[in-house]
Amino acid sequence: MEVKRHKAAIRRHEHSLPVKCLVRDQLVNKHRAMFDFGCGHGDDLAALKAEGIECGGFDPAFRPDAPKLSAPVVNLGFVLNVIEDVQERADTLKEAWQLAEQVLCVAARILVSDQSGGDVEYGDGVLTRIGTFQKYFTQAELRQYVEATLGQECFPAAPGVFYVFRDEELKSNYLASKYHRRIAAPRKRIAEVRYEAHREVLDALIEAITELGRLPEPDEFALSEQVVDTFGSLKRAxxxxxxxxxxxxxxxxxxxxxxxxxxxxxLANFGVRPKFSELSIKFQRDVKAFFANYKNACNEADRLMFRAGDPDEIDAACKRSSIGRLCPSSLWIHESVRDQLEPLLRIYEGCARAYLGSIEDANLIKLHRFSGKVSYLACPDFDSVPHPITTETTKVWLRTLRVGYYETKSRIDPPLLDRKNRMLDTEDDRRSKFERLTNQEVKHGLLRDEDDFLTQSVWQENLQALGFEHRGHRLIKSSQNQSKPKVSLPKRCPRYGVGKRIGGAVYVHRQYEHVLGKVVVEAxxxxxxxxxxxxxxHNEMNGNVSFIHCPDFDTAHEPSTGGYAVVHLDGGxxxxxAFADPYIYHHKWLFVADDYQGFDIAESQQRSLEWMMLDHVDKSRIGRLSYWNTEVEPRLTQSPDQGWLRSAEVRKRLKLTTCALAHLRDSGKIRFKKKGNAYLYRVDDRSDE
Known part of the structure; x- marks a missing residue:
């Protein structure tokens, strides 16, 4: 069977992923040329040349006569995965490595999920429907293959993209630059005549010391000679x-x-930590300045790495972090503030990045507080939408180095992000706008500190109940008709014909567990x-199956949960x-089919309609028994008009004129409802504003 390798080459309208990484990491620039080994149609080369970057390329199908040239940087992008011959694949990798003077970039297709789509097994890969060969690697397999073939350590730049360095100083500088943050230089607080006379050179020295964190050596500061001539030494200056x-x-x-x-x-321990002599001169000086010697520095780094593996330490660090949106089980930050976290959390997140590299388009990071996971999320509408959704998630399990990729934009009722201001730096220009919205939402009861992210439907219901809507990043009174919306019952999970879907999970009564298939049988x-x-x-996001005891399922309108068992995808x-304040299930009739005999289905559906018609119910809290019993259940058992007063009684109690009462009603400062042609009021709910 003939393999048509040339068909694997695709036309590009932007840089390929490995070239994006090389440009992003400043390994390819106007001062460092690149040779593209397997350049396909040459679209990467054309784009780089247009940017003034020297480059060349070879491809057996499209540029067979081009010479294979040595270069500071060699890119072997998506070549290994299309070579069906195992020996030729290894020889190609070795040949590209021989051409690389400073660094080799290797990229290959990695396995995200079942990508076969009707492809045919062929050798150690598959033969696609268009006749090309594809060898799918996992992230770990690709790393192991490159290191075993070349006998060199490699470093992830992105999923499926690795760097192999020949130049030790370039490697050291590259790795250290990944954790070297930008720091604002200290500001001058008082005026000084001599400083003003030499402002230009002293301002430059301030920048140099800020960049290094220590006094520069003469060869690290271009104006050293001028400073010494003027002040006698850098130290005096x-x-x-x-x-x-x-x-x-x-x-x-x-x-x-x-x-x-x-x-x-x-994080250097993820590979082979360099010897002191292998560090650049700059970093050798840093070690001596900050820690006296390399042993002290390494010991302290090892202690931090050990602590990063302790869930209690991570939880405590997340709680004390001044940056980030703290959720019950995670801390969310914007990618731009990653380096402003305390060292323990930087190492925790850095472990995931050291394994996977940087995730393209991921602008949010979720640090899981207890489970040893880090997630990278794409949120394209973060800046423009007050409560955006995430569209893609890449999750790394640090204990097993398993990687999961999830498309999340098509979720039926997705959680919406809130408190975006907390995910940003205090100096970020966007923060004040986001903070203003957060303060408005807290003031009007739409947000509480203990809340997790609320789903889209809960936000819509809460906004409607309180009479607000969003206009950009502002909360305004709704212009829509405030009459009570018509209530309709939710529907059973359409995939199975039975069950209640909550987020990415489906809940069913055990009598109908068979609809979930063999995953439940095995669990x-x-x-x-x-x-x-x-x-x-059944959690469809991570594959876990939970078995939940619910002793009053048939007898209670809203049954409460008891103890439960979670069987993980790996068999654990x-x-x-049971919780002290247990969760409760609403719409329990969704969990069963109409043939269920344990309770009256029609009566349960009527119960759903009754509580759904109540106004001023906090949908984010009704899942707890304590809130339900104190705030909702009493209203379901009392007369509909109990506690409501007519206009005359309200005017008498509050000593108001008819006009004053109408003003309170129109301004929303007193709760009311209309019954026929009469207004009824709740005086105990009147706002004090």
Whole structure:
């Protein structure tokens, strides 16, 4: 069977992923040329040349006569995965490595999910429908293959993209630059005549010291000779600088730069930590300035790495972080503030990045507080939409180095992001606009500190109930008709014909667990003998199956959860006791089919309609028994008009005129409803504004 390799080459209208990485990481620029080994149609080359970057390329199908040239950077992009011959594949990798003077970039297709789509097995890969060969690697397999073939350590730049360095100093600088953050230089607080006379050179020295976190050596500062001629030494010049700035600011700069070095050394353990002699001169000087010697620095870095593996340490660090939106099980940050986290969290996140590289289009990072996971999320509408959704998620399990990729934009009722201001730096220009919206939503009861992200439907219901809508990043009174909307019952999960879908999970009564297929059968086999359960939950996002005891399922309108067991996708099982304040299930008739005999289906549906028609119900809290019993249940058992007063009684109690009462009603400062031609009021709910 003939393999048509040339058909694997595709036309591009932007840089390929490996070239994007090389340009992003400044490994390819106007001063460092690239040779594209397997350049296909040459679209990457044309784009680089248009940017003034020297480059060349070879391709056996499209540029067979072009010479194979050595270059500082060689790109072997998506070549290995289309070579069906195992020996030729290895020889090609070795040949590209021989041409690389400083760094080789290797990229290959990685396996995201079942991508066969009717492809035919062929050798160690598949033969596609158009006759091309594809070898799909996992991230770990590609790394192992490159390192085993070349006998060199490689470093991830992105999923499916790795760098192999020949130039040790370039490698050291590249790795350290990934953890070298930008720091604002200390500001001058007082005027000083001598400083003003030499402002230009001293301002330059301030920038140099801020960049290094220490006093530069003469060869690290271009104006050293001028400073020495004027002040006698760099140290004396810095003494003048300290007089016009703040000593605390310089201590902060030194601390932050020493933290950058610790993060670098801690994460260097993902591969082979360099010997002191292999560090660049700059980093050798950093080590001596901040830690006295390399052993001290490495010991401190190792202690941080050890702590990063402790869920309690990570949880505590997330709680004390001044940056990020803290959720019950995670901390969310914008990618732009990643380096402003404390070192422990930088290392925790850095472990995922050291394995996977940078994720294209991911602008949010979710640090899981307890489960040892880091997620990278794409949120394209983060800036423009007040409560946007995420569209893609890449999740890394740090304990097993498993990677999951999820498309999330098509979820039926997605969670909406809130408190975006907390995900940003205090100096970010967007923060004030986002913070203003958050403050409005907290003031009007739409957000509470303990809330997780609310779903789209909950937001819509809460906004409608309180009479608000969003206009950009502002909360305004709704211009729509405020009459109570018509209530309609939810529908059973259409995929199975039974079950309640909540987020990415489906809940069914055990009588109907068979509809979920063999995943439940296999998980059920892991349960302890005599384990009692009533409800089965299948989490379609991570594959976990939960078996939940619900003793009052048939007798209570809103049954409460008891103890439960979670069987993980890898076969592990964890038993959980009942919560002190248990969750409750609404619309329990969704969990069963109409043939269920345990309770009256029609009566349960009527119960759903009754509570759904209540106004001023916080949909984000009704899942807890305590809130339901104190705030909702009493209203379902009382007379519809109990607690409501007529206009005359309200005017008498509050000593109001008819006009004053109408003003309170029109301004929304008193709760009311209309019954026929009469207004009824709730005086106990009147706003004090």
């Amino acid at each position: 810095f003494g003048l600088i300290r007089r016009v700035t703040s000593e605390d600011d310089w201590e902060r700069v030194r601390k932050q730069r020493s933290e950058d070095l610790l993060v670098y050394l801690a 059920k086999g892991k349960l302890p003998a005599e384990f009692e359960y009533t409800v089965v939950k 099982i964890k038993l959980h006791p």
